Amino acid sequence: MKKVAIIGGLRIPFVKSFKEYNHISNQEMLTFCLNGLVEKYGLAGKRLGEVALGALLNRSTDWNFARECVLGTALDPHTPGYSVLRACGTSLDTTIQLGLRIACGQIDTAISGGSDTNSDIPLLFQQHLAWKLADLRAAKTFSQRLKIIASIRLKDLKPLYPSIVEPRTGLSMGQHTEKMVKEWGITREEQDALAYRSHMNAAKAYGEGFFSDLLLPFKGVKKDTIIRADTTPEKLAALKPAFDFSGNGSLTAGNSTLYTDGASALLMASEEYAQQQNWPVLAHLVDAETAAVDYVNGEGLLMAPTYAVARMLKRNHLKLQDFDIYEIHEAFSGQVLCTLKAWEDAAYCKKLGWEAPLGSIDRSKLNTKGGSVAIGHPFAATGTRILAQTAKILQQRGSGRALISICTAGGMGVVAILER
Known part of the structure; x- marks a missing residue:
């Protein structure tokens, strides 16, 4: 190989x-x-x-x-x-x-x-309108066309906007994460603290010029626009819940990724x-794993990376602590914290095939140049954003091992190991 x-x-x-x-x-x-x-x-x-x-x-x-x-x-x-x-x-x-x-x-x-x-x-047509328009195109006579046109109703003209909800539950990813943080006892303060650290790490990385050779100016934009170097714990704490308006919600626009x-x-x-080609190598892709959870029947929608990481560690004879860098995609601060807490839970790790908890990680090694909450999350672009960022960190260190973990819609997860 x-x-x-x-x-x-x-x-x-x-x-x-x-x-x-x-x-x-x-x-x-x-x-x-x-x-x-x-x-x-x-x-x-x-x-x-x-x-x-x-x-x-x-x-x-x-x-x-x-x-x-x-x-x-x-x-x-x-x-x-x-x-x-x-x-x-x-x-x-x-x-x-x-x-x-x-x-x-x-x-x-x-x-x-x-x-x-x-x-x-x-934007999409209502399916009934799409069928009618297809029939209209196939109609052979004027009377057939007139009959189809007469059948079109105002409600048929209402466009369908793509919605980031799970088809099998009708819940958004944020609503599913609200259920997860309640199950795992993750507080609003913990979520805001992780979000604050994400912004501070990203702002510091910008100040050090870390992103200078990773970014291409486009349409007059020269840097990420979501990072808030001036945010504070107080500003984050003042934001209202974004997904649960019952008064019990803890996910906000500040501790979740923005569109x-x-x-x-x-x-x-x-x-x-x-x-x-005389190309300097930043790092090597060593291994990877995917997983899925049964979120329809109660498992946390964004918990699949816990399974994927557990399998990948076992295959490579590694412990969770055998990494110098942890890049865990911050779809929501709460989702990252649920993942970390699950790895510390003995009963949960037994489901993952481990006889003991995977344990805790050194939080100072987590998303050290900022995560998705601060940098942003254009869905399909996040993976290679994290890979390039992590490979550069390893190159700057001179050596090391990195764990990359990304949760996805549909209750899936994709994880990988990079080494230098």
């Missing part, structure tokens, strides 16, 4: 939806990121082994999304591309899939990535190919 090298990643600044990137498509954002990698690593005119990309909120006309993004770049058009979708874990999953192909020697180079925007949201627009991409290669 060949070693899978992380060469580097680029992203555009992440911004709050319906603002700076209004009416800009996923394809435009992600193609821009790809061209940034092409320019940075001298890939113009070269055929890569594969490109895998994804987006959740995509237009139905973008059925060949990844391939169209590739054709918009300076890459050799013989470079293939395919689309992937696993909710918030999409671009981590694209990286894992491509990493496996590099490891077994099928390809030498690849680009993974993802993009999402709420500001170019695809975000953005895109990111990552260049990978085999160790041998990287050496041939």
Whole structure:
């Protein structure tokens, strides 16, 4: 098996939806990121082994999304591309899939990535109207057409807006997380404290220039716009609940991710190919795992990474404490805290196949350059954002091992190990 090298990643600044990137498509954002990698690593005119990309909120006309993004770049058009979708874990999953192909020697180079925007949201017709319009197109006579047109009602004209709710429960991710934090006894103060630390870590990283070679200015935006260097525990505590209005809610706009627009991409290669190209290797993708939970019957919607990490640790003969960096996607501060508390619980870890608790982690090693609550979360772009960020941290350290964990809609989780 060949070693899978992380060469580097680029992203555009992440911004709050319906603002700076209004009416800009996923394809435009992600193609821009790809061209940034092409320019940075001298890939113009070269055929890569594969490109895998994804987006959740995509237009139905973008059925060949990844391939169209590739054709918009300076890459050799013989470079293939395919689309992937696993909710918030999409671009981590694209990286894992491509990493496996590099490891077994099928390809030498690849680009993974993802993009999402709420500001170019695809609106849908009511299904009844869609059927009627299809029938109208197929009608052979004027009287048939007139009859179909006469059957259209005002209620048929109401558009359908994509909604981030679980189809099997009708609950949003935030509402599911409210149930989780109540089950695990996570307080509002704990959630706000983690959110505050996320903003402070991200602001400090900006001050140190950490993001300077990870970001591509786009549409006049030069830095992430959601990070709040001036937030305080008091400001966070003053915010009202965002998902539970009964007076018992603890999730707010301050300790949850905001709707975000953005895109990111990552260049990978085999160790041998990287050496041939004189590309410095930031880190190596060592292993990965996916999992799912039965959230319909009571398990926490965003708890699947607890299972995935437990399996991955056992396979690699590692303990939870055997990491120098922990990058846990902050869909909500409460979700991160539930995950950490579950790993400390003996009864829960028995369900994960461990005879004892996985234990606690050193919180000073968690999301040290800021997490999704501060930086933002364009769903399919988060995985490669975290990968590039983590690989750079390892490169700066000179050595180390990192755990990456991402929860997703549908009660799934995607996790990975990076090493240098």
